[in-house]
Each structure stands twice: as C-alpha cells, then as structure tokens.
Amino acid sequence: MTLSNQTGIESVAPWRDATLPIDDRVDALIAEMSVAEKVAQLYGVWVGASDDGEDVAPHQHDMDDHVDLDAILPMGLGQLTRPFGTAPVDPATGALSLQRAQQRIMAANRFGIPALAHEECLAGFATWGATAYPVPLSWGASFDPDLVREMGRRIGDDMRSVGVHQGLAPVLDVVRDARWGRVEETIGEDPYLVGTVATAYIQGVESAGVIATLKHFVGYSASKGGRNLAPVSVGPRELADVLLPPFEMAIRESGVRSVMNSYTDLDGIPTAADASLLTGLLRDEWGFEGTVVADYFSIAFLKELHRYSEGWTEAARDALAAGIDVELPTVKTFGAAFVRAVEDGEVDEGLIDRALRRVLRQKAELGMLDAAWSPVPSALADRAGTSEDVRGSVDLDPASNRDLARRLAEEAVVLLANDGTLPLVRPKRIAVVGPTAADPYAVLGCYSFPSHVGVRHPEVPIGISLPTLQDALAAEFPDAEIVYAQGTTVDGGETVGFEEAAAAASEADVVVLALGDRAGLFGRGTSGEGCDVADLSLPGTQQALLDAMLDSGTPTVVTLLAGRPYALGSAPERAAAIVQTFFAGEEGTAAITGVLSGRVNPSGRLPVSVPRDPGAQPSTYLAAALARRSEVSNIDPTAAFAFGHGLGYSHFVWADAAASAAEMSADGSVTVSIHVGNAGERDGVEVVQLYVHDPVASVVRPVQRLIGYARVPLRVGERVRVSFEVPADLVSFTGADGRRRVEPGAIDFGFGRSSAEIVATRTVRVTGDVRHVGSGRALHAQVGVTPE
Numbered sequence: 001m002t003l004s005n006q007t008g009i010e011s012v013a014p015w016r017d018a019t020l021p022i023d024d025r026v027d028a029l030i031a032e033m034s035v036a037e038k039v040a041q042l043y044g045v046w047v048g049a050s051d052d053g054e055d056v057a058p059h060q061h062d063m064d065d066h067v068d069l070d071a072i073l074p075m076g077l078g079q080l081t082r083p084f085g086t087a088p089v090d091p092a093t094g095a096l097s098l099q100r101a102q103q104r105i106m107a108a109n110r111f112g113i114p115a116l117a118h119e120e121c122l123a124g125f126a127t128w129g130a131t132a133y134p135v136p137l138s139w140g141a142s143f144d145p146d147l148v149r150e151m152g153r154r155i156g157d158d159m160r161s162v163g164v165h166q167g168l169a170p171v172l173d174v175v176r177d178a179r180w181g182r183v184e185e186t187i188g189e190d191p192y193l194v195g196t197v198a199t200a201y202i203q204g205v206e207s208a209g210v211i212a213t214l215k216h217f218v219g220y221s222a223s224k225g226g227r228n229l230a231p232v233s234v235g236p237r238e239l240a241d242v243l244l245p246p247f248e249m250a251i252r253e254s255g256v257r258s259v260m261n262s263y264t265d266l267d268g269i270p271t272a273a274d275a276s277l278l279t280g281l282l283r284d285e286w287g288f289e290g291t292v293v294a295d296y297f298s299i300a301f302l303k304e305l306h307r308y309s310e311g312w313t314e315a316a317r318d319a320l321a322a323g324i325d326v327e328l329p330t331v332k333t334f335g336a337a338f339v340r341a342v343e344d345g346e347v348d349e350g351l352i353d354r355a356l357r358r359v360l361r362q363k364a365e366l367g368m369l370d371a372a373w374s375p376v377p378s379a380l381a382d383r384a385g386t387s388e389d390v391r392g393s394v395d396l397d398p399a400s401n402r403d404l405a406r407r408l409a410e411e412a413v414v415l416l417a418n419d420g421t422l423p424l425v426r427p428k429r430i431a432v433v434g435p436t437a438a439d440p441y442a443v444l445g446c447y448s449f450p451s452h453v454g455v456r457h458p459e460v461p462i463g464i465s466l467p468t469l470q471d472a473l474a475a476e477f478p479d480a481e482i483v484y485a486q487g488t489t490v491d492g493g494e495t496v497g498f499e500e501a502a503a504a505a506s507e508a509d510v511v512v513l514a515l516g517d518r519a520g521l522f523g524r525g526t527s528g529e530g531c532d533v534a535d536l537s538l539p540g541t542q543q544a545l546l547d548a549m550l551d552s553g554t555p556t557v558v559t560l561l562a563g564r565p566y567a568l569g570s571a572p573e574r575a576a577a578i579v580q581t582f583f584a585g586e587e588g589t590a591a592i593t594g595v596l597s598g599r600v601n602p603s604g605r606l607p608v609s610v611p612r613d614p615g616a617q618p619s620t621y622l623a624a625a626l627a628r629r630s631e632v633s634n635i636d637p638t639a640a641f642a643f644g645h646g647l648g649y650s651h652f653v654w655a656d657a658a659a660s661a662a663e664m665s666a667d668g669s670v671t672v673s674i675h676v677g678n679a680g681e682r683d684g685v686e687v688v689q690l691y692v693h694d695p696v697a698s699v700v701r702p703v704q705r706l707i708g709y710a711r712v713p714l715r716v717g718e719r720v721r722v723s724f725e726v727p728a729d730l731v732s733f734t735g736a737d738g739r740r741r742v743e744p745g746a747i748d749f750g751f752g753r754s755s756a757e758i759v760a761t762r763t764v765r766v767t768g769d770v771r772h773v774g775s776g777r778a779l780h781a782q783v784g785v786t787p788e
Helices: 022-032 035-040 069-075 091-108 136-142 145-161 181-185 191-207 236-243 245-253 275-285 298-304 312-322 336-343 349-365 399-412 469-476 498-506 542-550 588-597 625-629
Strands: 002-004 010-012 044-048 079-081 116-119 213-217 258-261 291-293 414-418 429-433 481-485 510-516 556-562 577-582 652-659 669-678 684-693 704-714 719-727 747-750 782-787
Touching: 022 349, 035 069, 035 336, 035 349, 069 091, 136 145, 136 181, 136 191, 136 399, 136 577, 145 191, 145 399, 191 236, 191 245, 191 704, 213 245, 213 275, 236 245, 275 312, 291 349, 298 312, 312 336, 312 349, 399 577, 399 588, 429 469, 429 498, 469 481, 469 510, 469 588, 481 498, 498 542, 510 542, 542 556, 556 588, 577 588, 669 684, 669 704, 684 719, 704 719, 704 782
Parallel strands: 044 079, 079 116, 213 258, 258 291, 429 481, 429 510, 510 556, 556 577
Antiparallel strands: 002 010, 414 577, 652 669, 669 719, 684 704, 684 747, 719 782
8 A cells, every 4th residue: 555745756654664663553554444444353254265266255154144255355354264274175276265365355455454364283284185293192292392393383384385374273271181072182181291392383383484373271171071161160279280381381482472262161251251361361461462362253152152241242342351352263243233332432442452453463573564465375476377277286295294294103102001012023914903993084183184174075085195004004014914803983882893803813913903083073073172071981882892802812902093091991901012192193003003013112101191990080190189098089099001101112221310409599499310321222212201299289289290301312322311400489498597498309200111100209399389370480390411
C-alpha cells in the first residue's frame, strides 16, 4: 500500500516500512483500522487447499456457521486453518493453492495484510506425503532432546517451504492418568522430561522461522477419570509442582511465540476465561509476549459446554478479557454480532486493540507486513505455471527425513524385559502373531495425517511407505520362514483365530507377538483424542491371546505398538522378552526388528510407568508418600516397570557417586557426579538419571522428581564422569541460623535397569515447600560428561 503526500510523491505506508520499529508500524496500522477490520485479524477460517492449485475452499464443520469468503475478506483475515491438513492434496499444488488464496486475501482488504497459515505438526507436518515421525511419547522414551530439536527443525523447514507459518505443537501436558486417550500426544509423566524435550522441539521449529504453539495450557491431562473434556480438580501445589513447570521452562528457555489454552475447567473456571492463568501467570509473571490462540471451538464451548457465558458475544468478550487473542479454527463468536457490540460500546474496544497488537506484531516479525513480502513459498520460488506444472515437485518425505525418523525410532524402543532370548540368533522359523503385526497404520498416532485424515479418503494412497512388522521381520531375517496368524483384532474381542495362532507358535522357534492400539479420533480408535478407557487392560481379547502364546511353550517376544502403557498380566515374569514402542512412526517397524536382531542396541527408557494392575489409576512415579503407604489407595505403588526403566545389550558399571559439598552459600549450588563405564562386549548408550526425593511429601506432592539426565554413548572399555550441577533452590534448605545447607540422603541416581534401583544414597535432601511457578529460577540441573 502506498500513500501520496502533498507534492504528489508516493511513499510506503508506515506499517509497510520495514525500516521503522515494529511497535510504531503496528500502532500506525491500528490507528487506521475500523472495528470490523480489527476483529477480522482475530479469527481464522477453516479451509482446504485445492489439489488442482485453485483457491482454498471453506471447510464446514458441525460447529461452523456457513463462511462466505467473498463477504468477509474485504475486512481482512487473521488466520487460515489447516489448508494442507484438511484433505489429501499434493504438496506442490497445495502450496500453489495457498499462494493464490493469500493473493486473494491481500487484494481484498485495503491494507494488503495476508493471513497467517497454521497446521498440526505433532508427529511431523500433518499433510499428505509428509514424514510421519514417532509420536511425542516416543520422544520422551528417547531421552534425547538434541535429536528432537533436529526433528523440530526439519518439520519447521518443511512447513515453511510450502507457506505455513505456525505449527500447533508440542503438547506439554504431564501424564497423570494413562487411561486418558491423549497420552500418546504427551512426552511423559515427569515434568522435567516433558519440559526439556518439548523445549528442544520448540527451538527446532522456531529456528526454521515457524511459530511453535505450547498446548494445552493448563491441566488438560489431569481430568477426572482420565476422560477427555472432564473437569480438573487439582490443588495449587499439584498445579505448581507438576503441571506448570514444563510450560514455565518452555516459556523461559525456548523462545516460543504462541500458547494454546486447555479445554478444561480448573477448579470450576474454564481455562479459556481464566485471566489469572492466561494473563496473570503467563504474561505478568512469566513475561510471555506472544499470542494465545484458542483451542478449536473452545471460545464457543464457554457457552455450549461450560455454560459460563450467556451467548456468543459474551463468550468472545470473556475469552478476550482473559487473554485469548485469536479464535480458532473458524469465525464463530467473533462474528458480525460481536463487531456490533464493540461498535455500540457493549464490549471494550481496548480488549480488541490489546489482542490485535499482539497479532499484528507477530505478522510484522514474520515479515508479512513488509512491502516486499511475497506469498510465493520457497518450494515454488523457482517454478511457475499451472498445477500440473508443479505437481509432484515437492518432496516432504526425502531420504534425510526418513533417516532422522529412523534414528529417533531406534532410540525410542524400550526393552522392558529379556531372559537372554534377544537378540535372536539365526531363527529358522518365526511365528508372527497379533493384531498389529500386519497393519501398516500400527506405527502411527492419531495426529499423523494417514490416521487423522487419510482414513476418510480410502481412495487416495497413503502417501508414504509404511512397512508392517511382518514386512520388517522378513527383511531383517531373510533366511527365516515367517508364518503369520492374526489371532484377534485390536478391539473386536474375537477368539476364533487363537487356534491358528497356537498352531503357528507350536511349530516355530520363537513367537513375535504384536499387540497394541489402533489410533483414531473420538472412539474410532483405542488410543487418541476422545479414546479414553476405563482401565489399562489390553484392548479386546489381546490379553487372552497373550496368555495363550505364553502357554504355548515357545519362547514369546511381546512387542507393543501402542499409544499408552498397558498392564501385561503375567508377561513380565513369563515372556522371553518384552519390547515396548509408542507409535514409532514410519521407520518404527524396522527399529523394532533391529532390536530383535541385535542390529540396534536398545537405549530407550520408559517415559511413563507400565502398571502391574490394569485398575490401578493413576499409575505414576510422582505418586505421593501417603498413596504409596496406603493399601486402600487407588494409586498403584508397585508398577511392573517404573519410569526411566529400559534394558540394553551392553553392561554398564557405575561407581564413586558423590556430592561436592555439604554446605553452601544462599546462592550456591551442589555438584553431584558418578563414573560410568562400558564393561560389556558391544558399544551402547546409557541414560543416567538424577532424582530428588522429598521425605515430607504430602498427598499430592511428588516424592520423587527427575532433575537431570544424560544420554551417554560409550564404546567398549570407555569410562566417563557424568556431573550434574544442581541449583541450590532444588536441593537445599535454610537452617535456624539463616545459612543454606545440604544434607545427605535424597539425591539418587537412576539407571537403565530401573530408576528404583539406586546406586547412590548419599548427597542432598529437599525439605519444606518447593514452588517453582513464577520463580524465574532454574528448574533443573546442568549436566556435563567428561571422558576419563
């Protein structure tokens, strides 16, 4: 947009002038905008890109009013919702469609402002043909933030290349009840693991120039009964010590630029209308300066589900007052009636301006207000013409992506148990049994594109290569005879296939039993959003099939391709081996078979506990002391496999754990260290874990907290010193004389066999209250690895 001065010389509008300070540009633009133009920047429209490269079309949803783009675009548009993730579309023609939509949007509004396009990216860019990486629970199992950061950068690069500006990930909810369907989307049950891994992912995405989005702020995973959209009744200490620390860590350390609210109500207040969280804590205490975007339809839910707001206009007002800036996925409460209410003075225009300033500032930071900004994405920069000219020219699943997906999947495989059967040595006949053995979707979470969208379009190819476990076993053991029997379906309850499975097992050298989940949405799967369960029994008749295979007399290797942990009956004692994976992505089956053959030395560790009793809920190592002592508590004190557990094929030796000091100044810290060596016969990776134990825990307060960990690759015969510098606020107390001290007794090292097997009982103890919220202090130990 240009302006003419009194001499007739054209000049660039100040909001278009990239040489001016961003705040000045934003203020100048806001001063020129009408109320309708302001509000238009605060909502999105759900669209689908066209596979022929033509303009996007509105996507109508059960909660939508009909959206007429021709009617609303003259006022402008804040966001485009999921242009690639709504239906299968060739990435190049989708990019062309998005480009043409941006040109239309810019031409229609008088300021030439484009829309910000967002997509899901929980386990990779959720579009047709893009790499399906392992789900976040597998990120947690890897205990490898560096590799997750690399993945985040790759996902961000792919989204940015086709014109996407914001990704709706990661999930920072801490698992509190594994019956909750969205466990697969989380990173684990420990706040520190969640915070460090999520921070790394965010750093990767943001380094690509794409806005990452923290979700779901806050409390979503602590819903009553593990049910989706259920109320949350946590006290201030559980909120402060368990649920909030990952968000605080990410806000302070990652550079994240967007936050999404939770659907829940917390102690009776819907999060979407909770100013104490979205403004008081998030902005005033933590200093967050980005945008808060509404989880899909959550502003409308203030009226429809929570019954908190009387009408659509009141819901919009309440959300803006609390601190939400953008209504997603489409315009519902921020429509014409709301604009009239602002114009009539019924809603304070200052609320609009506050949110608008954040939205426009973000667009300016992305270069979208610059006079030179172009809607042509980098993937099409050197290409021009029709959709047929560009079709097939963008590869979102190149070999480099698949290699990264493979490395992460291999690091995420957790070997829970092994009686020496693994690695398999030249088996002649393998019986492959189970409902997930021949299912290509068994490695995908519910937010991967094939499971999320592709299943609704069976006429369209999957778009990526997804070898089944049966395929991968045939490739891994080319000299073995592979015999397959399904046994049962994931959740159908059939037993008619048991006889065939037993026959296959009786004639085999080993049984590879593939159990687990089918990811889906709202009851269409056994894991995923809206797929909550009553207990942690294996779905359908899978436990009966497991028992039948254990009774067969043939060594049985249980492989779990799942979205949550399940109780496994007598398998921990009777199975030859148990291999746990959590939807390990397109390279997941090769990673599993690599562990079975020994090609991969497993190094994954459990990000969530595996329960012994399917009815013991919630099962988490953060259980309080009272729950662990009580025989009537519903909190399981004896998990079959604890958080942090995982075996490998190397033998590691630990020695000389010590703390460097017994007394310190008020601003000091303590250093604890341990020597770790590889005394085995092959190279491997040890995951050293450092825990603080609190002897004065209450009913909800954690008695154990991970505060540091390190993935340590060790060659045969190699020995290193692993050190953790622990902040004084985490490990010390102030005595009667006012001096800060540490005492022996409560920092413990955990390691691969189980975090419960402690090799060091001497170091320091936490006493009194530990409240991290808004502290501004370090929430974790700094780690160093020094070769010996």
